[in-house]
Amino acid sequence: MARNGDHVVLLDVNVENARLQAERIEAEYGCGALAMACDVTMRxxxxxxxxxxxxxxxxxxxxINNAGITRDNLLFKLEEDEWDDVIGVHLKGAYLCSRAAQRYMVKQHYGKIVSLSSTSALGNRGQANYSTAKAGLQGLTRTLALELGPFNINVNAVAPGYVDTEMTRAV
Structure with missing residues (x-):
C-alpha cells in the first residue's frame, strides 16, 4: 500500500513499535504514515x-485486521485468561475494528477489509483458543462480506500457514 503512495496508519498497543515502523515507511516510500496507540480489545x-x-x-x-497474540497450551492446561486474551485480540479486535471502519466505508460507499486468519482455523494441537479465534474470524469475514457488499465494501480473509514472525518464533 505504501509502495503505491497510500497513506498508512499503524495501530499497536505499543505505540513505540508502530512509530518506528511509520518512520521507516515514510522514509522508504515517501507516503504519509501515522502511528497510534490502540488496544483492539477496547471499543x-x-x-x-x-x-x-x-x-x-x-x-x-x-x-487490515492483523493484531495477534498467542497463549498456546493443551486444553487441560489452558487457563481461562489465556483463552480470553487470544479470543479478545483476534476475534473481538477484528469485530471492533471492522465495526469502526465500516462507519466511514458505508458513508463513502467504498472500502476493503482484509483479515488475517490462519490454516490453524481447522484445528491445531495446543491451540484451542487460537484455532477457535481464527475459525470465528472466518465466519465473521463471510458475514461481513454479505452485509457490507451492497455498500461496495469488499471483505476477505487470508489464511496463511506458518509464517516466521516474532510472534511465531516465541511459540
Missing amino acids: ESVEAALDGAARAFGSVDVL
Whole structure:
C-alpha cells in the first residue's frame, strides 16, 4: 500500500513499535504514515484510533485486521485468561475494528477489509483458543462480506500457514 503512495496508519498497543515502523515507511516510500496507540480489545480505543486516522488522512479506505497474540497450551492446561486474551485480540479486535471502519466505508460507499486468519482455523494441537479465534474470524469475514457488499465494501480473509514472525518464533 505504501509502495503505491497510500497513506498508512499503524495501530499497536505499543505505540513505540508502530512509530518506528511509520518512520521507516515514510522514509522508504515517501507516503504519509501515522502511528497510534490502540488496544483492539477496547471499543473506545478502536473508535478513537479510526477517528484519528480519518481526521489525519480524510478517509478510511482499507482496514487490515492483523493484531495477534498467542497463549498456546493443551486444553487441560489452558487457563481461562489465556483463552480470553487470544479470543479478545483476534476475534473481538477484528469485530471492533471492522465495526469502526465500516462507519466511514458505508458513508463513502467504498472500502476493503482484509483479515488475517490462519490454516490453524481447522484445528491445531495446543491451540484451542487460537484455532477457535481464527475459525470465528472466518465466519465473521463471510458475514461481513454479505452485509457490507451492497455498500461496495469488499471483505476477505487470508489464511496463511506458518509464517516466521516474532510472534511465531516465541511459540
